[in-house]
Amino acid sequence: MQGKGVVKFFLVVMTIVTLVQYFFILPTQKVEKAADEYARATTQNMSEELQKTAFKMKRAEFLDSMSSEEVFKIPMLKTYTYQELKSQQLALGLDLKGGMSVVLQVDLRQFIRALANDSKDPTFEEALNRASQAQKTEQADFVSLFADAWNEVKGDKKLAPIFTRNEALRDQINYETGDGEVVRIIREKADETVDLTFKLLKERIDKLGVTQPNVSLDESRDLIIVELPGIDNPERARTFLQAAAKLEFYNVFRIVDPGVQSAFLEANQRLAQSMQGADETREILRVDTTFVTDSLGNPLLDQIASIDTVYNSASQAGPLLDALTLNTTGAQGLAVLGFAKKNQRRYIDSLLARPDIQSLFPRDLEFRWSKDPMKDFETNELTDNYELYGLRLGRDGKPAMTGDHVVDASANPDPQTNEVAVSLKMDNTGAKIWGQLTTEAAQDNNREIAIVLDDEVVSAPRVINPILTGDSQITGSFSIQEGKDLSNILQIGKLPAETEIIQEALVGPSLGEENIRNSTIALVVGFLLVLGFMILYYGGGGIVSIIALILNIFFIFGALASYGTVLTLPGIAGIVLTIGMAVDANVIIYERIREELRDGKSLLMAVSDGFMNSYSAIIDANVTTILTAFVLAYFGLGPIKGFAVVLIIGVLSSLFTAVLVGRLLIDQWLRGDRTLTFSTGMSKNAFANLDIDWLGKRKTAYIVSGAIILAGLGAMLTRGFELGVDFKGGYSYNVTIEGAEVDAADLRSALTAAFEGNEPIVKSVDTRNTFNVVTDYQVDNTEPEADDIVMAALFKGVNQVAGGNLDLEQFKAPDGNGTHVESSSKVGPTIADDIKSSAFYAAIFALLLIFLYIFIRFSKWQYSLGAVAALFHDTLVVLGIFSIFHGILPFSLEIDQAFIAAILTVIGYSINDTVVVFDRIREFLNQYTKSSKEEVINRAINSTVSRTIITSLTTLFVVAILFFFGGASIRGFAFALLIGILVGTYSSIFVATPIMSDFTGELKAKAAGKDDKKGFSKAASSAQ
Known part of the structure; x- marks a missing residue:
């Protein structure tokens, strides 16, 4: 193999990078363990009813306090904060962890x-x-x-x-x-x-x-996709996401103003007296972040000091001034009252919010923190300290001016000082208010005016002269980008463009835990089945493929983590599918090596020729799969995009490990006259000497395929499909009912009445007393209370069949006990139509790309026609089966985004099979030019049957395990893959190849052609 050194280099580099990626998990886990211990310690005396919610809150507080702390250090290279480490790890999606997902328009x-x-x-x-x-x-x-x-x-x-x-x-x-x-x-x-x-x-x-939120922008459709793992207050999240940005201008208090500094000192003294020796547990976050370090200087988080919430009287400064440094020198500007580290702000706020402390300060003073950390006065470097300001409220408790009056803003460097300045232009009303505001500030000893965005101070410029024209300039320690961002914020002010939730999903943590468990079982069992089969069938070569497969999974998870992928159930399905398909390259190579060995070549020559003659088929097969995945990544939303990313990374990693690393391992082993087997006694002559007239059976195949497709089309026209909310819009709920045996028909009847005659779809989920309820009741209602109306109606119907003693708040909680909604989703009509259009375009573009690629690679439109016809065939068969059997089979056959992912995966898999067959046909057509076309094609198919069957078997192993153990939420997806793999294997031989043959004329003999009888005899004896 050429370039062994290059392969070794990349193998070593990728291994080191991936190991570092995995190693980041250790310090992160230490921080999270400390957070658990802190939350447990501070909530252990609470009632069981409050403990669960309080535990989450305290854990989040601890992690927030640690977000900017350095928790890991690579000597002489880089230090990492907790937030930086967490961002470089694989995040779990909502269906695995629980939480909330919304699509905002x-x-x-x-x-x-x-x-x-x-x-x-x-x-x-x-x-x-x-x-x-x-x-x-x-x-x-x-x-x-x-x-x-x-x-x-x-x-x-x-x-x-x-x-x-x-x-x-x-x-x-x-x-x-x-x-x-x-x-x-x-x-x-x-x-x-x-x-x-x-x-x-x-x-x-x-x-x-929220830990590891995932926020992405779909620019082409003005959609913002937000995933919030672990969120337990959906109402707060909805309000938080849809509120417009709030821009305000305030007069400020200075540290030198009468009574301000003395109020801080008095507050500190009063707090020291009241908190010293207190018995009760206070709702104050006090985390001692003094770490014991190891020999490398890394903090040992297990040694975190006591997390006592009671003030330590030994402190010299006092409870308030121990955390807050007053700006007594005025070095940071007189408008800055003091400064503190990021993780102390919540604690300081809790002290200053106490009624007895508030009374010490002027009534019209309101505290606010700076948006960004302050810079060191001498070095101009960013610090970890944030500035505390005192805003002066108007008589009505409102700011002096709002951002509604800013009509234009721009950022440019000052030509004299090179300092970035933000220029403002007000409307006529704003100019009058601004003129009065700046006049008063300039006359009052050049006082500052604070610019506040979403309750954080973004700038507090000092007013030198009154500004009467409505034009002004803000200077500060801005970079060009910071100045531009600030000018954009000021220009738009209070955002005129609001956001509307058009799709929402809420998944309970218990459902997530079950999905993780089931998917892990599927992953492990499928992996072990593939490993066992490869050893039983290929002997020593199977061991090499196992090593390559383990490396493949090792690299896939490392790459997904570094890429920032959010792993969802479809993503796990992509990994399981990758395991099944990763052996495809090995199978193609090993079957070719076995063919060369049966041809009488030496082991070294057979290995060399086997790899060389396999590259074409492997590249074609994997390129077509990647093309399909790219289409999915472009058109898909959320989990489907994640599935596509997993598939792309999996295919690329499989090519590297199976082809390059596999070849490297085999060559290294064969050095020194060692031998390696590529078959066992059981498999040595499997599929050898096949002589089947495949093309002769094409008419029967046409009849069978035609009958299945016609039956499917009939079902589509009469029965239709079980459309999920993704495609028709509406609400979907998974409801667990405890303490009562409930029949789906009774629940459907009760909900029909509750939904004002709108009959929902009600299905049992698994064997538990859990039901999936899908309804389009109120789906066109755009009022904010629409979701509450539907939830109330759902509660009414469920309460009726569950005994009538349910509590609404407990019923709504995704982590509640007893009868409750485990998960929910809402898709508005707009996004439903959008998803349908995306699915249509995805399928069309995938087929078009594959048609073009096959045409380019094989230089004949007949190959492209046969391949695309087979793909249409496979798609229609899977759609037909879903239409025929929905409502009959004991699991969901919904047409949703996951189903579209399955269809496009089937397209990629089917074309993979077809390309391998076409590649061998092309090789034999160039090799044996004196025989009839039918003889050449039949021989080519016979020589690839072993690869087709073995690859299908290994993929079926893992998909079948996914189907049986993967859980109800992914069973329909796995069923589509099962049917698709079987049909795709069939269509490669009985649809794609016959159609290509029927549209191709007879071959013309070439002078350079071989003796066909001799050549075919040889080919038959060495068939794969």
Whole structure:
């Protein structure tokens, strides 16, 4: 093998990098163990009813306090905080851990209306209404839909006059501006707003106390996908995610103002007296982060000092000033009252919020922390300290001015100082307020004005002179990017574009634990089955393939962690499928080596030729699978995108380990005259000397396939499909009913009445007393209380059949006991139509890409036609079976996103099989040119049957285990794969190849052709 040194180099580098990735888990686990111990210690005296919730809160508090602490150090290279380590580890999705997932639609309808200063123009309103209706069924972004709708209804009107009323747009739009240019400007502003909303949401979510949240932006559809593992307060999360950014301007107190510094000193003294020797446990986070370190300087977190919540009277500074450093010198600016480390802010807030402490400070003073850490006064480097400000409230308790009056902002470096400055422009009302505000500040000893975003101070510039024009400038320690971000925030102010939840899922932790257990069993059992089979069939070569397979899984999990992938049930399915498909390359190579050995070649020559002659089939088969996965990654949302990423990484890792590392291991072993077997006594002559007329059976195959497809089409037209909420919109709940034997029919009847005559789909889940309820009741209701209405109706129906003694709050809790909702999901009509369109485009693009790739590789359209015809065949058969048997088989056969992933996986698997057969046909057509086409094709199929059957068997092993042990939530997915693998194996031989043959003319003899009888005799005796 050429380039052994390169393979060894990459193998060593990848192994080291992956090991480091795994090693990061150890210090992270130490922090989380300490968090558990702290939460347990602080909640052990609470009642059982409060303990569970309090434990989660205290654990989150501890982890938040540790987020910026250095917990691991690579000597002379880098130190890591807990948050940095956690971000480089594999995160579990909601279906494995429990939590909440939402898809947010940025409301660009209201944004465009705001840009037009709430224009009442009837044509403008009609265009907005039409765009909103079209958004429910079309893939285009809202601005494009608005432009299309405007062109339909505008008549002789122009768009520009509607937007010239906005002062911020007058520099870009005048009465002569064309509609196309206006739309371009609107789209530019909309893109900025969507991107800013996404960034602000990411910052907000960090404050929710969620470990490893996953937030992503789908720019093409203005969708923000948010996953919050472990969230236990869905109502708070909904409010938190949908609130608009709040920009405010305040006058401030200074540390030198009368009574301010003395109030801090008095507060500190009063706290020391009240907290010294207190008996009760206080709701105050006091974590001693003084660590004992090992010889390398790494903190030993097991040695964390006492986590006592009672103030230690031995402290010299006092309870408040022990955590907060007062800005007595004014070095940080007089508006900064003090500063403290990030993990002390919550503790300081709890002290300052005490009524007896609040009374010491002016009534109109409100404390707020800086958004970013402060910089060292001398070195200008960022520190871990945050600044504390005292905002001066107006008489009505409100800020002096809000961001509604900022119409424009920009960031540019000052040419004299090179300091980044943010320039502001106010509207007329804002200019008057700003003028009065700055005049008062300038006259009051050049006092500062605090700019506050979402209750955090982003800047507090000092006012030197009154600003009467509505123009001003903010200077600070901004980088160019920071200045630009701040200018964007100030320009948009309180976001005119709100967000709407159009899809939501809530999964209880108990359901997640069961999924982890079942999926782990499937993974391990499937893996062991494949290992056992490879040894029994290939002997010594099987051991090499096992080593390659273990390396493959080792690299896959490391790569997924470093990539920041969120592992979900479809992702685990992708790993299980990768295990089954990873042996495919080994099987192709080993079967070719066995063929070369039966040809009489030496072991070394057989290995060399076996690898060389296998590359073409392996590359073609894997490229087509990756093409399918790329289509999934592009069109899929959430878990489906994760499945595609797993599949792509798995295929690439399999190619490296099976082909390159496998060859390296075999060559190393064969050095020194050692031998290696590629068969056992049981498998030595398996599938040898096959002489089957496959093409002669194609008419029978056509009849069988045609009958199955016709039956499926008939079922689709008459019975339809069991559409999941992904495709029709609605609500889906998994409800566990304890203490009562309930029949699905009785529950359906009770819920039909509760849902005002709207009959839901009710199915049993596994063998437990758990039911899946799917309904489109209130799905078109866009009011905020719609979810509560549906939940109340669900509760009413379940309560009726469960005895009538249920509690609504306990019923709603995903981690509750007794009868409760274990998981739920909501898909609005807009996202349902979007998913249907995405699924359609995904299938079409996958087939188109495969057609083009086959055409390029084989240079004949007949090969592409046969391959795509087989894929259509496989898809129709799987769809037909799902239509025929839904409601008959004892498990769900829903058509949802997971099913689309299964279909596209089947397409990739089927084309994998087909390409291997086509590759051998092409080889034999070039080799044996004097025989009939049918003889050549039959011989080629006979020589690849062993590979086809063995690969299908190994993949079926793991998919069957996934089907039987993977749990109800993934059983339909696994069933689609089972059917697809069987049908795909069949279609490669009985559909793709015959169609290709029927559309190809007879072969013409070549002078260089071999003696066909001799050649075929030899080929038959050495068939795989």
